[in-house]
Amino acid sequence: MTDPNIDFSMVLASAVHDMKNSLGMLLNSLDELRVENEQTLRNSSRFNTLQYEAERMHNDLVQLLGIYRLGENNLSAHIEEHFVPDFLSEHLARHTPLLEGLGIEYSIEAEEINGFFDQDLLTGVLNNTLNNAIRYTRKKIRLTAGERDGYLVIGVEDDGTGYPDSMQHTGTLSFKSLDFNSGSTSLGLFFASSVASLHREGSRAGSIKLHNGGSFGGGVFEIWLP
Template sequence: MSKQSDLDFSTILATSAHDMKNSLFMLLQSIEHLDLADNLTPKQHQAFADLHYQTSRINGSLMQLLALYRDEKNQLPIYIEENSVAEMLQEVLDRNRIYLNSHHVKVVVDVDEDLTAYFDQDLITYLIGDIFINALRHTKKNVILRAFIDKEYVNIQVEDDGDGYPEHMLAINQNAESQFNAGKGRSGLGLLFAKKIASEHKTKQLQGHILLENKNESDGSIFTLRLP
């Protein structure tokens, strides 16, 4: 039997996802260039912002699928080094600048400029970026990006004032991977990706993890990435 006929469907899907991701990256760049035109109306700017946002979501989902596939095959490269948390959060904002410029969402960044942590720059930026994109989708008015040291962990949080996480997603705090499914428009793929990537950041005693919670005093949810 030839190697081609031995190719399983997951490999075909991963290869196709990689090609689509490259095309989407070029599309994102084109949208960004088009949005720079000085003859666009506010409505047209918002249309480009929405198009950029949805394209970013698809691009992110494909990246997550590829990362999970590579993790399953033990082929996911992890490059952990000391990075600035503030610069990482700024990169997340910059990638979504078109959307933020056209929508009335207030974003507050609360982080010490000197705070550093050991993490894979690309993977963690994608991880927080995906959570941020979903927060923009579900929030009512405000999103907070926050980072701080808590004992032996660096905590990176994304907080919104939306309707909160459904119960089946909160089950991730009890390691209930079987609970991942769609609910209230929120897919579990991004959280599964976040959990896998967080767990790859570890020391001899500690392992990275994520926490989900809904705010008690008001509407909204808080996502927390904890890195050792």
């Protein structure tokens, strides 16, 4: 007999939170192993795959928790001022060992400007976007940042084949637009879009943009923050 007092969504959220923390500890251990055994593991495809997949699962769990909190009206952006080049450098440093292990060239091209955003939420968005770029790039990834039309625009570019027409998008995504039958629900894009829209200034709200081109001619993800 089912207990009507059980909130199954809260049970799932609690389990996801515990799994996220466990994977975070696993990722820290993998980083330490790579440092301790640099010569052995640098070019190990199995180790690189293990680290990539663990990072991908960790990102998925972060997004699921964010979407749960969004559904509970319990997700908000804590806006603070950050020096954008430093933020991107610190963020990319976390991924550097894996990028180097996979032989992927990486770079940052950022204007020396300050931005106002929630660092934790934006980190979650960029983690997922970089993870996707690692999956689809040939050998180059670049982070970009600059001011356009009064918005801070942070981008992730790769030299892969680019986004298919069905994924190229500008604006915000609704949960109802996600396709759970296709095998690709675009939860990451929905999370990114939701995070962007939490950043507001007056009547302006953040958004995302997916297109092809950039410096490498591949996929370009952009998040626009007012």
